[in-house]
Amino acid sequence: MSDITIALDAGHGGSDPGATYNGRAEKDDTLRLTRAVGKILEMNGINVYYVRDNDEYETPFKKATDANNSGADYFISIHRNSSEKNNQYSGIESLVYKDSGIRHTLAKNINKELADAGFEDLGITERPNLVVLKRTQMPAVLVEVGFINSDTDNKIFDENFNEIARAIADGILETVYSQTTKTDAPGTGSSPDIPANYSMPASPGISENPGMPACRCDEEGTKLYRIQTGAYRNKENADRMLDSLLIEGFPAFIISDDGYYKVQVGAFLYLTNAIKMEQRLRRFRYNTYIVYD
CATH class of the missing domain: 3.30.70.1070 (Sporulation related repeat)
Structure with a gap:
């Protein structure tokens, strides 16, 4: 096994369903996708720490603390976006504490691979007040895998699910293999x-x-x-x-x-x-x- 550990967080969970649309809950999509990404990483010799691996609620601060205590080298939180009006927007987006260093590279690589899997790439956005980006002590990215209230994005998510899991894993692996030493860590704010x-x-x-x-x-x-x-x-x-x-x-x-x-x-x-x-x-x-x- 590699000496690299990736902390994977399935957004929301338990009493917090996240965004919902036509009976679909963000917490279910993110857990399913996180498990699929983790399996691919493990098959490639990467150690995976699952911040959430079941349907339970943990505060964002607890998630960041657990990831820090795990000794992970990178933190990826998987979410699905939502907008005020149904079918208003579509596409993927990555959020970072600051758009620089390894965080930028990791987000850019994931976005590129997800665009190849069929999504529109909405780019990288700085969100310095998000707890899981601010409190983690390693390079961290929060990935919004399409809009849950977009029929277009849900079709891509369901029909290309395996390709999407592979895309996120490939973006992570490309970043990991390009780094020979730990830099940019502690990596947030x-x-x-x-x-x-x-x-x-x-x-x-x-x-x-x-x-x-x-x-x-x-x-x-x-x-x-x-x-x-x-x-x-x-x-x-x-x-x-x-x-x-x-x-x-x-x-x-x-x-x-x-x-x-x-x-x-x-x-x-x-x-x-x-x-x-x-x-x-x-x-x-x-x-x-x-x-x-």
Whole structure:
């Protein structure tokens, strides 16, 4: 096997169907296609880490964290696009944090192969606020494989499914084989103003910003300050709050405690850093208070 690992993410999942059209759900198309792409990569000697391999919901931040922890060299998230009006647009598109370096090469290669499989190529778009592009620590691309509310694109997707899977895999393989060393990684963005002693509790020892040292938050017996933005009996309400925080770039997570789903941000050794984060959250009009445990 190769020493290269590709993290493949099937967009959406579980309670989040993604875009839908005439009974068709994005989460089903992406899972089927991701599995097909993964099999081709594995047949070519590439290690594959499936960020989502079943019908379950994970937050975008959790997906990025899992991919980082897997040690993957590249991250590809597979989605299907949608538009306000049915049959308004058609074509494929790749999204990147910044259109440069290996990210650009990977997106360009995938787009070219998908165009050969029958889709119109809509190009590469920078989307620096997407969590799975911003928080991943390797070159990352989100591929929109046609519009799910386009009859033209759905026909291509269904009739040329094997060619589409091969196209994405070939675009990845072409990029991998053109690189002899890891460059452009950590490969996305970093979140401004996160204190230097911050570490995400769900992934101890992983620093949120490239080059930023992890704190001692994972040491047994260490008490931490966290900022709580809500406590809910209903998990869907907690998930909505979590998604709002993650979209705005906050390192948020959910803990289950005493029958409540508590949405919290950060894990700080020092109260002063927790206060700074709370002030940022309040500028975004979140109701907050600091907890200590």
